[in-house]
Amino acid sequence: MKHALHKMNPSLKFLLLTVCMITMAFFFDPWTPLLFCIGILVLQILFSRINWKKWLLFMIPFFVTAFGYFWSTIVFAEDQSGPVIWSFWVLNVTETQLHYALSLSFRILAFSSLSLLFAFTTNPNTFIMSLMQQLKLSPKIAYGVMVGYQFLPVLKDEFIHIQQAHRLRGATPEKNALQRLLGVRRILIPMLAGAVRKAESAAFAMEARGFTGERRTSYFQVITVSKIDGVCAALFLIVLLLSCTNRLWIS
Amino acid sequence: MPNVICFNNVTFSYPDEEQPILKNLSLSIRRGERVVITGPSGCGKTTLLYLCNRLFPDNCDGILTGSLELFGKDSFSYIPGEINHRIATVFQDPDAQFCMQTVEEELAFTLENLHLPREEMEIRIFEVLHLTGLSEFRHAIIQKLSGGQKQRIATACALIMEPEVLLLDEPIAHLDPYTAKKYVEWLDQLQIKRKITIIAIEHRLDLWGDFFERNIQLNKTEDTTPLQKRNTSIQENASFLANSISAKPFLQEVSFTLNRGEITVLAGPNGSGKSTLLKALCQLIPLNGTVQPERLGYVPQSPDFLFLTKSVHEEVAFGGGNDVDKMLTRLKLITIADDHPFAVSHGQKRRVAIAAMLSDGRDVIVMDEPTSGQDAAALSELFQLIDERSRAGTTFLIVTHDMEFAYCIADSILLLNNGRLTGKFPAADVWRNENLQLDHHLLPPKGLMSREACFT
Amino acid sequence: MLKSWKLKEIVLMSLFSVVFGIVYLLFLHAGNIWAGFIGPIAYEWIFGIWFIVSIICMYIIRKPGAAVISETIAATIEVLLGNAIGPRLILTGLIQGLGAEAVFAATRYKRFDLWVLMLAGVGSAVFSFVYGYFLGGFAVYSTGYVALMLGLRILSGALIAGVGGKALSDGLLATGSLRGYAISRSKKGESHA
Ligand SMILES: Nc1ncnc2c1ncn2[C@@H]1O[C@H](COP(=O)(O)OP(=O)(O)OP(=O)(O)O)[C@@H](O)[C@H]1O
Ligand SMILES: Nc1ncnc2c1ncn2[C@@H]1O[C@H](COP(=O)(O)OP(=O)(O)OP(=O)(O)O)[C@@H](O)[C@H]1O
Ligand SMILES: [Mg+2]
Ligand SMILES: [Mg+2]
Numbered sequence A: 001m002k003h004a005l006h007k008m009n010p011s012l013k014f015l016l017l018t019v020c021m022i023t024m025a026f027f028f029d030p031w032t033p034l035l036f037c038i039g040i041l042v043l044q045i046l047f048s049r050i051n052w053k054k055w056l057l058f059m060i061p062f063f064v065t066a067f068g069y070f071w072s073t074i075v076f077a078e079d080q081s082g083p084v085i086w087s088f089w090v091l092n093v094t095e096t097q098l099h100y101a102l103s104l105s106f107r108i109l110a111f112s113s114l115s116l117l118f119a120f121t122t123n124p125n126t127f128i129m130s131l132m133q134q135l136k137l138s139p140k141i142a143y144g145v146m147v148g149y150q151f152l153p154v155l156k157d158e159f160i161h162i163q164q165a166h167r168l169r170g171a172t173p174e175k176n177a178l179q180r181l182l183g184v185r186r187i188l189i190p191m192l193a194g195a196v197r198k199a200e201s202a203a204f205a206m207e208a209r210g211f212t213g214e215r216r217t218s219y220f221q222v223i224t225v226s227k228i229d230g231v232c233a234a235l236f237l238i239v240l241l242l243s244c245t246n247r248l249w250i251s
Numbered sequence B: 001m002p003n004v005i006c007f008n009n010v011t012f013s014y015p016d017e018e019q020p021i022l023k024n025l026s027l028s029i030r031r032g033e034r035v036v037i038t039g040p041s042g043c044g045k046t047t048l049l050y051l052c053n054r055l056f057p058d059n060c061d062g063i064l065t066g067s068l069e070l071f072g073k074d075s076f077s078y079i080p081g082e083i084n085h086r087i088a089t090v091f092q093d094p095d096a097q098f099c100m101q102t103v104e105e106e107l108a109f110t111l112e113n114l115h116l117p118r119e120e121m122e123i124r125i126f127e128v129l130h131l132t133g134l135s136e137f138r139h140a141i142i143q144k145l146s147g148g149q150k151q152r153i154a155t156a157c158a159l160i161m162e163p164e165v166l167l168l169d170e171p172i173a174h175l176d177p178y179t180a181k182k183y184v185e186w187l188d189q190l191q192i193k194r195k196i197t198i199i200a201i202e203h204r205l206d207l208w209g210d211f212f213e214r215n216i217q218l219n220k221t222e223d224t225t226p227l228q229k230r231n232t233s234i235q236e237n238a239s240f241l242a243n244s245i246s247a248k249p250f251l252q253e254v255s256f257t258l259n260r261g262e263i264t265v266l267a268g269p270n271g272s273g274k275s276t277l278l279k280a281l282c283q284l285i286p287l288n289g290t291v292q293p294e295r296l297g298y299v300p301q302s303p304d305f306l307f308l309t310k311s312v313h314e315e316v317a318f319g320g321g322n323d324v325d326k327m328l329t330r331l332k333l334i335t336i337a338d339d340h341p342f343a344v345s346h347g348q349k350r351r352v353a354i355a356a357m358l359s360d361g362r363d364v365i366v367m368d369e370p371t372s373g374q375d376a377a378a379l380s381e382l383f384q385l386i387d388e389r390s391r392a393g394t395t396f397l398i399v400t401h402d403m404e405f406a407y408c409i410a411d412s413i414l415l416l417n418n419g420r421l422t423g424k425f426p427a428a429d430v431w432r433n434e435n436l437q438l439d440h441h442l443l444p445p446k447g448l449m450s451r452e453a454c455f456t
Numbered sequence C: 001m002l003k004s005w006k007l008k009e010i011v012l013m014s015l016f017s018v019v020f021g022i023v024y025l026l027f028l029h030a031g032n033i034w035a036g037f038i039g040p041i042a043y044e045w046i047f048g049i050w051f052i053v054s055i056i057c058m059y060i061i062r063k064p065g066a067a068v069i070s071e072t073i074a075a076t077i078e079v080l081l082g083n084a085i086g087p088r089l090i091l092t093g094l095i096q097g098l099g100a101e102a103v104f105a106a107t108r109y110k111r112f113d114l115w116v117l118m119l120a121g122v123g124s125a126v127f128s129f130v131y132g133y134f135l136g137g138f139a140v141y142s143t144g145y146v147a148l149m150l151g152l153r154i155l156s157g158a159l160i161a162g163v164g165g166k167a168l169s170d171g172l173l174a175t176g177s178l179r180g181y182a183i184s185r186s187k188k189g190e191s192h193a
Helices: A010-025 A031-047 A052-076 A095-121 A124-133 A139-168 A177-208 A227-244 B045-052 B103-113 B118-131 B147-159 B177-194 B274-281 B312-317 B324-330 B346-359 B376-391 B403-409 B427-432 B434-439 B446-455 C007-038 C047-061 C066-081 C088-106 C114-135 C143-174 C182-192
Strands: A084-088 A091-094 B003-013 B022-030 B034-038 B063-070 B087-090 B165-169 B197-201 B214-217 B238-247 B251-259 B263-267 B288-292 B297-299 B364-368 B395-399 B412-417 B420-426
Touching (some): A010 A031, A010 A095, A010 A124, A010 A227, A010 C088, A031 A095, A031 A227, A052 A091, A052 A095, A139 A177, A139 C066, A177 C007, B034 B045, B045 B165, B045 B197, B087 B147, B103 B118, B147 B165, B238 B395, B251 B288, B251 B395, B263 B274, B274 B364, B274 B395, B297 B346, B312 B324, B312 B346, B324 B346, B324 B376, B346 B364, B346 B376, B376 B395, B376 B403, B403 B427, B412 B427, B420 B434, B427 B434, C047 C088, C047 C114, C047 C143, C047 C182, C088 C114, C114 C143, C143 C182
Parallel strands (some): B034 B197, B034 B214, B165 B197, B297 B364, B364 B395
Antiparallel strands (some): A084 A091, B412 B420
């Protein structure tokens, strides 16, 4: 079961997550997203093998965002009614303000943890394959995006390569910061140009392999919907239901 | 026998060019023929091939007049990709002909396009890998293979469609001599068994023996005198030191020195780490060990990434060399001096990179397969240039699979096998030692054999 | 819609969408953090960044759909890689793309000069602003503040997306690697005329 989330059908997972997020958007209180977020974390701990160090690293910007929203809502919110529960320098934090601020930042955390769950347990290739097989995405777009995605690491290499080419050819590196910033353009354009050429050669290769863009009749990598998907879907829905009905069982 | 491909008075020009690249061309190729297309570098051979598999003129906005029939039907009546089931192609550039990540995915993608049932895909993939002797690469990531390995994978991808016509654009230019010989023998068997029509582009026909039935010459090639073994210009003092170089995960510790004016050939089987070693020497990849001096001239196996400017002329002049025009003339680039370095033929790109490096005035120049894809005239000019430079004190380290060229130019030979340096040998020792050659997939050069024949 | 497209155009569009999807996400993170400090107006002046791929793709490929599809794919990539807004972002992308597409459609995909590109940036800005007004709850802010936001966003759309997108594409065109795409075909036409 440790692999359940990785094995889940990616399209189904995507649809489920979308449903969860849309439902979340209707609840504007601190508890629902907080509980949901915890539920998602528990699911992830139980049913996936992800690198938690990396997860934390990716979470950092979201934490910062959530915190930013938290305090800016407290400072700027218009509705300042309700009893003051906390006072700090010239600021008086009322209950409503705190309520808004917490709701907003927990929602961001809930969304981020869901997004990261998807990103960390889904292989992009399998996802595109599944979009094509289950959701009937056009093969032209599907393979186009797949090829585009595969070029990402290549583009990174290209960036290094072009810098090295400059060095090899004896172009002198810029000294001051402004020049260096302008110098990025000298690398950016060749990099995009390289990407264009790569896209072209990939398109030629696809055509040369007889790709006409019509729908395929069978796949080598068949993506199925199986029992595991049912179980996972049920788990997600239970977490969603429990957190949305928190009023009934908390207090 | 019916014609599979028939050009009737075809003229083709690229959108920006005034002169058509193919002019009033008429030719027909019958089913089951083995045809070779020859002609000087840049005369339009690859362009011709792209017309045969219908990638052009659609994809480049070129202008085509005359009629071009494929399997008896006008080529425009096929939708893009349709004809490619029947006419399979192996492209010239090993780095620019794949669209998937692993070998298996690439093969499966091809079969999905043919609408085969899944069970049959499995069988065909197994068979074609077995047939081409590439089973070990089934799960390999294509980006990480060596140039020669990629070229062989490309052939497998073309064959798995069981095409009626096979178009090969210099298929053995990146193969080591032994593998190249095997490739030709194997293609021969395959053609006899399956009766495919084979149309290949090739500059050097000696490795092919009597494989081809017919030679279509696109433009007249210049007459050149065969290469002559050069006299050594090696000097006393060392000019290049590589001290226990290694690069993870493949390249084991390598140390050697080169003297001023020395020309060294680096040889070894496909995938033995030659390109990796050169990249390490130029510090393009992370490495351990030290290199002296640090500034080298480098001609990569796929020269595209070196180009920084908008025209061939600027590119060669970039390093601040003088006599740019002379260099362009000698390497037959003067006609394309104003063209964009990316929009020239494959062999021309390679010569642009060579010209740029030779004009840069570096003391040590390393070159990765500068000979592949060059016609006889360009090869001879390249030979002369390197010879002159070495006399002026430049040190060269050259990777090549061309044994004639190596025989004529090398003072010494570095042999590499499986990421390990076997050693640095005086050239004559290698040509004398058959076991050493066999171990490193080399073949004895013809020059040597004819000379031996004289002595006996 | 994709029938008349060449495969190499589709692959190019997808590749750009993926690349800019990542750029968008980086800016989204940066913008979020920034907005955390000075409130929602922080986004407005860099908003044009998020329209740029639709304009670049349309300017290069010049076929119906280039703006919408590329912007939608880029938004999908942002969602896949993880963001704080959720899958709603795909809808946002679609609407921004439609804004640009509408402008190009109004010229019948015939004109691609600087003014049209800037107008397309404005189109994206307006569409996305209307969408944001109703869904993002800008209604709570005072009219003056909203007008300032709209003004900034339009300016940013025209300058960053319109002018910036054109500059980037023209830079690419000069490298010669866009041969065989509509953009280089028309450049010739213009110089002949
Ligand atoms: N995309 C392009 N746009 C414009 N001109 C091109 C393009 N590709 C090639 N050419 C021109 O067409 C000529 C022929 O190119 P082609 O690749 O067909 O040569 P080739 O005979 O295959 O040469 P080689 O043996 O070096 O591979 C070259 O001189 C080049 O300048
Ligand atoms: N980027 C890479 N990452 C990991 N392994 C690589 C990478 N590039 C090459 N290799 C591996 O290193 C080995 C040597 O590759 P290299 O390209 O140096 O061979 P080569 O001797 O130049 O062969 P060829 O004659 O075919 O060009 C190959 O087995 C290849 O699989
Ligand atoms: Mg060629
Ligand atoms: Mg190599």
